[in-house]
Amino acid sequence: MNPTPEPTPMPLHADLEEVLAGGARPPVGRYRLDLATGDWVWSDEVFAMHGFEPGGIVPTTPLMLSHKHPDDRSRVDGILRRAAETGLPFSSVHRIIDATGKTRTLAVTGQGRRDQATGQLVELFGYFIDVTDVQRDAAAREASASIRASAENRSVIEQAKGVVMVIQGVDEDEAFALLRQTSNRANIAVRDIAATLVHMFSGPNVTEVPTREAINTFLADPTAPGDH
Template structure:
């Protein structure tokens, strides 16, 4: 989707552009809010985003806020109030709970229109974009990366325990206790100490297995790689 606004269209900020980045085209719908009556005019797409058939209900501000996710409701209300006062372009990404009880993520962008005689902001207009799938895909990518990183750190801990078991002739539990003790004394996470210890004996510049003295020195004062 092209996020560059056309003539007379409200701009989208960086948060919305990020939400729209990648993936398939997101559903987009138009809206207009009459500030005097509190009534909204929705295109068919916006009805569908909220779980209604086009024309099923008369959209009003209380109805809109009732569908906002409870954790986002106050923030969205504040955005609308500021826009109604200033008429300045605005944008927001927030969650709604549609008529079927499903949580969806919408981006809204808009601006005010002033009465040419009084100069007062009389309506807000702009677009709703359903970015639910984009957010779901981003969350899945983040979860996958987090799981992968966690697995890598667990592997580091297992390797580090193995090194300590060999160097000091310890049982597995005692080797982990040694890592934990070093963590408590230095205020460095066990996973980071383990990663650094593994790097100490398996880094690209290492040519021999570290001595007991080298391990003692490391545990007393861990030197962390730059990528920690």
């Protein structure tokens, strides 16, 4: 094989941009694929990503595809086939099951190289990036944000229920039922109904407590123009 030139910048798949957005530096390895022979050349990092000792196996396309997650295998195969036909830069994020049975998430970027004399596409080259930990950290952040948002939603709904209980003279279950009925009728989320209701009592421009009539009017039609 001829020496591989330094890769030019490759466009990133949207999923790849997302998983790398946190600024982490995941493990990166290089590869080359000879399109005439089907032989792969992996750097030590790519062997490790697949759960092998460097040089421990002979990397081939069938072997590589056998390690792809079953749900991602056909998609990755299609990406490789198109890249081998066009040589255009590509990037993708997919899962693999390494030699130890561990599921990893890898990003791959690549492009083709053509023979300067014939113009024939002769190889693909690029990078594998192990983004398993990056995605795990992102998932943890999303889960934490979801928990915080859920707690905030519960808090404002509890406040709104208290408002309805006092104004309407009903118990907690009846107050929530009224909020839910308003939500269903107006096709507006309960948390948004609750937030507006609480704002009517505690917003920065509130100078007097809303009347029972004003609350009833809002619950009857929260989309109608008003001071809320």
